[in-house]
Amino acid sequence: MQLLEAQHVTRVFGGGVLNKRQTVAVDDVSLLITEDKPTITAIAGESGSGKTTLARLLLGMIQPSQGTIRFRGQVLADMSRQDRRNFRRQVQAIFQDPFEVYNPFYKVDQVLTTPIRKFKLANSPAEAERRIEESLQMAGLRPEETLGRYPHQLSGGQRQRIMVARALLLNPKIILADEPVSMVDASLRATILESLLKLKRELGISLVYITHDLTTAYQVSENIYVLYRGSVAEVGSVDKVIKEPLHPYTQLLVRSIPLPDPDLHWGSEGDLERKNQTAKGVGSEQRGCKFADRCPFVMPECRQSPPPLYRTNDDRAVACFLYKENEEISGQAMAETLAA
Amino acid sequence: MTVEAISGNIKEQSSLGANRVLEVKDLRISYETPRGLVRAVSGVSFFLKRGERLGLVGESGSGKSTTALSLMRLLGPPAIIEGGQVLLEGKDLLKLSEEQMRRARFADIALIPQGAMNSLNPVMKVGEQLRDTMRAHAFNEAQSALNARIEDVLDWVDLTSDIMDAYPHELSGGMKQRVCIAMAILLRPKVIIADEPTSALDVVVQRQVMETLRRVQNDIDASVILVGHDMGLMAQCVDRIGVMYGGKLVEVSPVRDIFKNPQHPYTQMLIASLPNLESKEVFQGIPGLTPSLLNPPSGCMFHPRCPQIMAHCEVDVPTLNEIKPDRWVACHLYDDKVA
Numbered sequence: 001m002q003l004l005e006a007q008h009v010t011r012v013f014g015g016g017v018l019n020k021r022q023t024v025a026v027d028d029v030s031l032l033i034t035e036d037k038p039t040i041t042a043i044a045g046e047s048g049s050g051k052t053t054l055a056r057l058l059l060g061m062i063q064p065s066q067g068t069i070r071f072r073g074q075v076l077a078d079m080s081r082q083d084r085r086n087f088r089r090q091v092q093a094i095f096q097d098p099f100e101v102y103n104p105f106y107k108v109d110q111v112l113t114t115p116i117r118k119f120k121l122a123n124s125p126a127e128a129e130r131r132i133e134e135s136l137q138m139a140g141l142r143p144e145e146t147l148g149r150y151p152h153q154l155s156g157g158q159r160q161r162i163m164v165a166r167a168l169l170l171n172p173k174i175i176l177a178d179e180p181v182s183m184v185d186a187s188l189r190a191t192i193l194e195s196l197l198k199l200k201r202e203l204g205i206s207l208v209y210i211t212h213d214l215t216t217a218y219q220v221s222e223n224i225y226v227l228y229r230g231s232v233a234e235v236g237s238v239d240k241v242i243k244e245p246l247h248p249y250t251q252l253l254v255r256s257i258p259l260p261d262p263d264l265h266w267g268s269e270g271d272l273e274r275k276n277q278t279a280k281g282v283g284s285e286q287r288g289c290k291f292a293d294r295c296p297f298v299m300p301e302c303r304q305s306p307p308p309l310y311r312t313n314d315d316r317a318v319a320c321f322l323y324k325e326n327e328e329i330s331g332q333a334m335a336e337t338l339a340a
Numbered sequence: 341m342t343v344e345a346i347s348g349n350i351k352e353q354s355s356l357g358a359n360r361v362l363e364v365k366d367l368r369i370s371y372e373t374p375r376g377l378v379r380a381v382s383g384v385s386f387f388l389k390r391g392e393r394l395g396l397v398g399e400s401g402s403g404k405s406t407t408a409l410s411l412m413r414l415l416g417p418p419a420i421i422e423g424g425q426v427l428l429e430g431k432d433l434l435k436l437s438e439e440q441m442r443r444a445r446f447a448d449i450a451l452i453p454q455g456a457m458n459s460l461n462p463v464m465k466v467g468e469q470l471r472d473t474m475r476a477h478a479f480n481e482a483q484s485a486l487n488a489r490i491e492d493v494l495d496w497v498d499l500t501s502d503i504m505d506a507y508p509h510e511l512s513g514g515m516k517q518r519v520c521i522a523m524a525i526l527l528r529p530k531v532i533i534a535d536e537p538t539s540a541l542d543v544v545v546q547r548q549v550m551e552t553l554r555r556v557q558n559d560i561d562a563s564v565i566l567v568g569h570d571m572g573l574m575a576q577c578v579d580r581i582g583v584m585y586g587g588k589l590v591e592v593s594p595v596r597d598i599f600k601n602p603q604h605p606y607t608q609m610l611i612a613s614l615p616n617l618e619s620k621e622v623f624q625g626i627p628g629l630t631p632s633l634l635n636p637p638s639g640c641m642f643h644p645r646c647p648q649i650m651a652h653c654e655v656d657v658p659t660l661n662e663i664k665p666d667r668w669v670a671c672h673l674y675d676d677k678v679a
Binding site for chain 1: 542630
């Protein structure tokens with residue numbers, strides 16, 4: 001059964017009275033998480049790829065300009081108060097910065113007691129305490145070392161794991177994790193990724209893992225959506241997409257991963273575009289493939305219309321005319337194939 | 341005045357091997373806090389060979405940035421340099437007057453700061469900022485002559501000269517970082533310190549910026565200290581790595597040795613914790629927490645987390661010793677290897 005579903009979602013910013021120029025942050029993206037088996041789905045892209053906008057859309061924090069987002073078949077925008085409350089409980093988020101979500105004047109306990117109070121999760125203070133301790137332990141923290149402290153007394157890794165514990169308190173179906181380890185030190189990164197995997201394996205929670213880091217995406221997730229300037233460039237199983245990337249952009253990304261092995265060298269800068277690349281945004285007027293200006297394999301047709309997804313394998317599709325001999329597939333159909 | 345004359349401020353009066361351009365000896369730095377002095381760097385010693393790229397890695401609070409910034413004498417209060425020497429071609433930078441140090445910056449030792457977006461002056465055009473740097477070092481040439489030199493340097497870092505008329509906000513993150521590299525190499529320093537120069541950049545741009553840095557560093561025969569926490573980036577960019585933990589260097593070794601055959605237990609666990617594209621769903625974190633500098637552990641800083649702890653690790657502080665040629669380790673496991 002469909003749990004969380006985005007169907008051809010587009011989100012445009014600007015274009016109002018004050019800011020005439022429109023920016024298409026998310027451009028016709030479809031995604032599906034089913035309830036049948038817990039999965040980890042990665043959404044990968046660089047800054048400006050629209051991955052955080054997509055996360056905010058999936059959380060119902062902003063509304064799509066076109067397309068719909070459904071939770072268990074219900075359109076988010078049309079939900080009743082009661083359903084919305086339920087949605088907020090079932091779909092939890094973990095954000096990038098484990099420093100920013102805390103009020104420095106309150107003890108960390110507050111971020112854990114608030115959801116219990118709001119969602120009336122416990123009938124007595126003793127039960128509340130028990131639930132908090134359980135969820136801290138599931139996130140790999142010792143309650144006695146955590147509770148009663150102020151945020152600055154805890155390390156970044158501890159603070160991030162408290163956010164995992166907070167998400168767990170509500171016993172959610174899905175957790176959206178937006179760059180959960182990008183601000184955490186190397187030695188703790190592995191521990192936090194491990195606790196995210198445990199959520200899937202032991203508690204059956206599905207995750208949407210939003211990241212710029214293809215290495216960790218490869219390690220934790222089954223499927224991956226690679227976004228470029230708001231559009232899906234390549235989508236499929238991580239083994240296909242990261243081990244044998246087909247889209248020229250994915251290839252560039254994978255080649256640029258600084259691997260922790262001095263013998264697997266990056267290579268020279270010869271294949272990189274050199275002089276002044278400006279950080280130009282994407283206007284809504286742009287036709288054709290958004291990667292065309294940077295693409296080493298650019299063809300005339302790339303500048304005429306945006307490439308559709310071509311299904312190159314059972315479990316992978318690529319938005320690139322290089323693969324046009326394969327059958328076309330809609331983003332939604334591909335999302336359904338991957339989720340099945 | 342020429343570049344050579346300025347560089348001459350720091351004379352070669354070296355008793356050490358001519359191969360070592362920079363030598364840091366027993367550097368100790370503390371921060372004053374309401375709860376007393378916090379030792380952020382305690383007795384760090386290392387050297388930098390001519391033309392070499394040295395990586396300084398560590399987790400937050402390990403003292404890597406404090407060490408790097410102190411080499412430029414850029415730390416203000418509450419940081420106090422309590423002792424040690426920073427010998428640049430034999431001359432102790434910590435003993436220079438403020439004015440001598442001002443002249444040495446950029447000319448002898450330059451910094452590429454973390455977050456280039458914040459280090460450029462937002463209300464000054466890029467070209468003016470570069471000209472300023474040169475004028476501050478007594479290049480009193482006509483503007484056209486300065487510009488010609490700046491254009492050369494910009495070309496070196498793959499920027500076109502029209503960006504001289506741009507304000508920083510008009511540039512992308514990668515371009516701003518290139519401007520910072522251009523500024524750092526403008527006076528051909530002997531040592532360039534790069535403090536997490538690409539931490540705010542995307543991977544593709546990161547690779548471009550690092551390749552640019554490598555090329556220009558090679559061209560002007562400078563040495564680089566690359567400060568950071570990304571071991572992948574280190575593997576791609578440096579010749580040797582110094583691993584810091586709790587304000588001390590625990591291991592300094594050639595990059596291949598660090599990755600293939602790490603010696604210190606912390607380095608071993610750090611290398612094992614790195615994600616790679618070979619294995620999936622296996623994570624080996626390092627249990628425990630980084631040490632509190634306010635209340636540091638006795639003996640070896642790593643002993644509370646060390647899987648190979650021995651009785652005297654809790655008491656005796658290990659010193660950094662060369663246990664094999666070019667391999668420096670601070671760990672009691674190798675006590676018998678030290679003469």
